[in-house]
Amino acid sequence: MLTDxxxxxxxxxxxxxxxxxxRGEKVDVFYGEKQALFGVDxxxxxxxxxxxxxxxxxxxxxxxRCLNRMNDTIDICKVLGNITLDGEDIYDPKIDVVELRAxxxxxxxxxxxxxxxxxxxxxxxxxxxxxxxxxAELDEVVESSLRKAAIWEEVxxxxxxxxxxxxxxxQQRLCIARxxxxxxxVILMDEPCSALDPIATAKVEELIDELRxxxxxxxxxxxxxxxxxxxQRTAMFHLGNLVEEGPTDKMFTNPDNKLTQDYITGxxx
Amino acid sequence: MSAAATxxxxxxxxxxxxxxxxxxxxxxxxxxxxxxxxxxxxxGMLAIFFALGFLVVLIGTLTFTGYRAFTQSMVTxxxxxxxxxxxxxNPMESNWRTIFRKAVIDDVGELSRSEERDYFSMFxxxxxxxxxxxxxxxxxxxxxxxxxxxxxxxPIDQLAKGLVDTDLPENQRRVNDKQIELFNKxxxxxxxxxxxxxxxxxxxxxxxxxxxxxxxxxxxxFWLLLVCFLISFPVGIAAAIYLEEFAPKNxxxxxxxxxxxxxxxxxxxxxGLLGLAVFLGWFGLPRSAPLVGGMVLALMTLPxxxxxTRASLKSVPSSIKxxxxxxxxxxxxxxxxxxxxxxxxTIMTGTIIGLAQALGETAPxxxxxxxxxxxxxxxxxxxxxxxxxxxxxxxxxxxxxGFVARTSAAILVLLGFLVLMNSIAIFLRQRFERRW
Ligand SMILES: Nc1ncnc2c1ncn2[C@@H]1O[C@H](COP(=O)(O)OP(=O)(O)OP(=O)(O)O)[C@@H](O)[C@H]1O
Ligand SMILES: [Mg+2]
Numbered sequence: 001m002l003t004d005x006x007x008x009x010x011x012x013x014x015x016x017x018x019x020x021x022x023r024g025e026k027v028d029v030f031y032g033e034k035q036a037l038f039g040v041d042x043x044x045x046x047x048x049x050x051x052x053x054x055x056x057x058x059x060x061x062x063x064x065r066c067l068n069r070m071n072d073t074i075d076i077c078k079v080l081g082n083i084t085l086d087g088e089d090i091y092d093p094k095i096d097v098v099e100l101r102a103x104x105x106x107x108x109x110x111x112x113x114x115x116x117x118x119x120x121x122x123x124x125x126x127x128x129x130x131x132x133x134x135x136a137e138l139d140e141v142v143e144s145s146l147r148k149a150a151i152w153e154e155v156x157x158x159x160x161x162x163x164x165x166x167x168x169x170x171q172q173r174l175c176i177a178r179x180x181x182x183x184x185x186v187i188l189m190d191e192p193c194s195a196l197d198p199i200a201t202a203k204v205e206e207l208i209d210e211l212r213x214x215x216x217x218x219x220x221x222x223x224x225x226x227x228x229x230x231x232q233r234t235a236m237f238h239l240g241n242l243v244e245e246g247p248t249d250k251m252f253t254n255p256d257n258k259l260t261q262d263y264i265t266g267x268x269x
Numbered sequence: 270m271s272a273a274a275t276x277x278x279x280x281x282x283x284x285x286x287x288x289x290x291x292x293x294x295x296x297x298x299x300x301x302x303x304x305x306x307x308x309x310x311x312x313g314m315l316a317i318f319f320a321l322g323f324l325v326v327l328i329g330t331l332t333f334t335g336y337r338a339f340t341q342s343m344v345t346x347x348x349x350x351x352x353x354x355x356x357x358x359n360p361m362e363s364n365w366r367t368i369f370r371k372a373v374i375d376d377v378g379e380l381s382r383s384e385e386r387d388y389f390s391m392f393x394x395x396x397x398x399x400x401x402x403x404x405x406x407x408x409x410x411x412x413x414x415x416x417x418x419x420x421x422x423x424p425i426d427q428l429a430k431g432l433v434d435t436d437l438p439e440n441q442r443r444v445n446d447k448q449i450e451l452f453n454k455x456x457x458x459x460x461x462x463x464x465x466x467x468x469x470x471x472x473x474x475x476x477x478x479x480x481x482x483x484x485x486x487x488x489x490x491f492w493l494l495l496v497c498f499l500i501s502f503p504v505g506i507a508a509a510i511y512l513e514e515f516a517p518k519n520x521x522x523x524x525x526x527x528x529x530x531x532x533x534x535x536x537x538x539x540x541g542l543l544g545l546a547v548f549l550g551w552f553g554l555p556r557s558a559p560l561v562g563g564m565v566l567a568l569m570t571l572p573x574x575x576x577x578t579r580a581s582l583k584s585v586p587s588s589i590k591x592x593x594x595x596x597x598x599x600x601x602x603x604x605x606x607x608x609x610x611x612x613x614x615t616i617m618t619g620t621i622i623g624l625a626q627a628l629g630e631t632a633p634x635x636x637x638x639x640x641x642x643x644x645x646x647x648x649x650x651x652x653x654x655x656x657x658x659x660x661x662x663x664x665x666x667x668x669x670x671g672f673v674a675r676t677s678a679a680i681l682v683l684l685g686f687l688v689l690m691n692s693i694a695i696f697l698r699q700r701f702e703r704r705w
Binding site: 068070073075098099100101102105106107108110112113114115124125128129175178179181182 | 517518586587588589590591592593594595596597598599602606607611
C-alpha cells in the first residue's frame, strides 16, 4: 500500500497528474443484510472535481457518505474495506470523526439550512471548532464564505433573517457557504442542484468550478451535462459496482465499458 | 358532456374500451360513494355533539351547584370600643367573646337565654377571633367606633341564599323561627351583605364551611407540581435523549422501551402504593408532604414525558441532524444546539399536559395521606398539606350543607387551572411548533 502510494505520487509528479486526496479500496457497504456496494476501488484526486454517475439506487450516495462517515448515523449500515484521507484510514477506531467531518464537508441533495439566521448558519461551524478568536474575525469568515459561495450580494443586508426564508437556490448556496466556512479540504456534494432551477444550477456549477482551486470536490449528479461541465474525472456506478472511472473527456467520448456508453447516451437509467 | 351522451353506450367491463362515466350504474355508484362520505361526516358530528353535550352538562351542573359558594353572607357589626371592656395594655388578653356578643346584642335588643344562644350561633363561631386579629393587625382601631364584617354561619348563609324552605315545620329545618326573625331584623338594618367570597381562595381548610377555603390546597398543589416538574422534566428529557440518540438498538433497549410504554398505562393508585412503600416506608419521608406527592406524580408523569420527548426528538428531520454532523458538530452539539431546541416547544407542550394530568390526580395522593385535615397552607415541600383534588375529596365527604356548593366551586377552580394550563400548552404549540 505504502509502495502503491509512493508509486502513485511519483507517477503523478511525472505526468503532472494531481495527487490522490482520498482513496477507497475494496469498499463493501451493507445495509443490514442487503449489500449496497461491492468492492469499490476509487481514488479521489486532489483539487479536482470528481463526478459520480449511475442509475438510481446504484450506490452513489452510499459511497459519498462513506467518505465522511455520514453512514455512521444509520444504525444498520456497515462499511468494510479501506478508505483513506491523505493516507490515513478514516475508519480506524482511533480516528476523530469530528475532525474528519470538518476536513471533509458535505452539501446535501435537499438544501438543509439550520432554522437559524443566515449569519448563524455560517458561523456555527467555525465557532464550534474554535476557528476564530474574535467576533470581527468570525464576521470576516462569514463574509468570505458567503462571497465564495456567490451569495453575499443577495444576503448581505439580511444576515439576521432566518436561512430557511431564502429561496431553494439561495438556500443551497448558503449550505455550500456553510460547508466552506469550516475550511474543509474535501467537499462532498450529493445532487446539489436537483432542487434548483436552471439559473440557480448554473450559478452553483460556476461556483463548483471556482471552488476547485482550493478544494477537492466529489459530486453526485444525475445530469450528464452537469458531470461533463464541472468535473475532471467521472466514475460510473451500476448496481453497487464501480463500472468505470476515468477522465471526464474520455468517459463521455470514448468509454471503455458498454454500460457507461449506454448510460451516458441515455439508453438506460 | 353532450358529446358523451351522443356516443353509443360502451361496455365498461371490457378493457381497452372507453368508460361511460354517464351510465346509470356509474351515476348510482358515485351517488352511493357520496352518501358514504356524508354518513361519515354525520357520525363525526354526532360524536362531537355527544362529547360537547356531556361537557355542557358537567360544567352546567357544577356551575349550578357551585356558583353560590363564590359569594358568602357577611354581617357588619359596629363596636364602640370606648365603652367596651378591653385590656388596653394587652388587647390579646381581652375577652373578645364577650365584647363581640355585647356588640351584636346591641343590634337587636333584649333576648332570652335560649334566644341568645340561637342568635350567637347565627355568626361564624370564630367571629370574635376574626375581630381580634384585625385589631392586632391595626391597634389604632381601638380608639373609637369601628365596624367589622364577619361571615354568617353556614345555616344562615343557606337562608340568605334562599336555600332554606321556610314553609317547612320548624323542627325540620336547621334555622328556627326566632333566627329567621333575627335575620330579617339584621337585614332590615342593612347589616347583611353578600360580597364575593375571597375566603374561598385565601382561607385554608376549616371545619366550618363559611370559613373553609382553598388556599392550603392551591399552595399544596403548587408545591406538588413544582417537585413533579423539577424531577420529571430533566430526568424525562435525559432519558429520552439517551434512548433516542445514544442507546444501541438491541433486546435490552427494546425491553426498556416496552416497559416505559407499559409504565404509562399503569393505574395511578399503583404509583401511590409504591410511594407509600418506598418513600414513606423505606426512606422515612414525612406523610402528607408535597415532596412525597410530587415524587409519586413525577414517577407517573415520567413515562408520558419520555414518550412525548422521544417523539418530538424523532420528528426533527434527519436533514438537520446531518447538516450539523456535516460541519463537524459532535453528538452532544448536534443534540443540544439543534435537535433539542427544535423539539422544545413540543416537549414543553407535553410537559404542561403531563403536569395538568398530575394536577388532577387523586388516588396516589390519598394513599400517601394528602387528604389530612390541615388548617394552614404549607410553607415548603416537607410540611403536611392537601392538594386541590384531595381537598375536593375531603369536602365532598363533609356533611355540612355549605360544603356541597364549595365542593362544586373547588372543582370549578381545579378545572379553571386545568383549562389555563392546557391553553398555555395550546398557545405554545401554535406559536412555536414547526411543521416540517
Ligand atoms: N438507509 C438505508 N437503509 C437501507 N438501505 C439503503 C439505505 N440507503 C440506501 N439504501 C440502499 O442502498 C442502495 C444504494 O442506495 P444509494 O442511496 O446509495 O443510491 P443512489 O445511487 O444514491 O441513488 P439515487 O440516485 O436515487 O440517489 C439502494 O438499493 C438503497 O435501497
Ligand atoms: Mg442518492
